Amino acid sequence: MNKEFISLLEKHQLRKTAPRLSVLSILKAKNTATSQPDLEAMIGKDVDRVTLYRILKTFEEKGIIHKILDLNGTANYAICHSSCNEHDHKDNHVHFNCTVCLHIYCLDNIQIPDIKIPSGFVSHTTNFVSYGICEKCSKKAEQYVNSNDEE
């Protein structure tokens, strides 16, 4: 399993270090994007805050991960699928930000629709974030309602 991450680092000419492998395995295991503070907590204090910051910055520049800003403007990171590289990210999928658990989901299968922008303006990238309640939180809410009904 580690081989996957090692070859990923090699592909981008990055040295294989413990902190980097930790970051990759954490991000890969989750189906939601992760903020730096959360990553810090998960990795523990073996890795310095600044190191983490720089790892994330490097990974983003190399097209290994992409950044999504949450409700508060805090950066969250998720693995780029497939074919992103240093020169162009193709993360043109929609993101869903749950306002209850605050998780950010990459909706990889949902493409950002095209729009017409005013003439004179040139668009390079677009960002589409949907805010609401995720599946897990919806189910929890249902369960809560049901358990109250039973009483």
Add this chain to the structure above:
Amino acid sequence: MNKEFISLLEKHQLRKTAPRLSVLSILKAKNTATSQPDLEAMIGKDVDRVTLYRILKTFEEKGIIHKILDLNGTANYAICHSSCNEHDHKDNHVHFNCTVCLHIYCLDNIQIPDIKIPSGFVSHTTNFVSYGICEKCSKKAEQYVNSNDEE
């Protein structure tokens, strides 16, 4: 002209104070969203940073202004058009963030398109930001190229 702002404050049961009127007149005069730091600079040190923060927070809650996060996750604010109120903002227009001048434009005429989200997820709001080069910056770039040709 001030009457407009005064009645706006009255409508929302907010006291008419100098700092609030300043904020409203600045935001209304601009066709781009404004960050809090910029507002601070424009208003000057008559108004405390925290006061400004609270004014913006109140205005946003009342549906007088809406918040857009820029590239760096910094909050920018723009007047809500027409019919927003305390209970629902209807700011479902696309925003354009210029990567050169960093201005954020409200594209009031361009609605955010609907998308299908996975079943189980419930969306309440959506955010669409287009990043690129705005009209002004495009023209400046053209002029620059032309002036170089002439030499």
Add this chain to the structure above:
DNA sequence: TCTTATATTGCAACAAAGTTGCATGATGTG
């Protein structure tokens, strides 16, 4: 394996934005 150039990390220090509590002052109502 040892050596060396260079990439990476840790620490310290700082900057920017957001946030809270509390005392003081302004506003609007009767």
Add this chain to the structure above:
DNA sequence: CACATCATGCAACTTTGTTGCAATATAAGA
């Protein structure tokens, strides 16, 4: 004009992002 309430200013603090520099780990070549 008095009073209740809203709004402001100040101080203090948190979180996130960022840079410089010295110490260390990595990879490649001898």
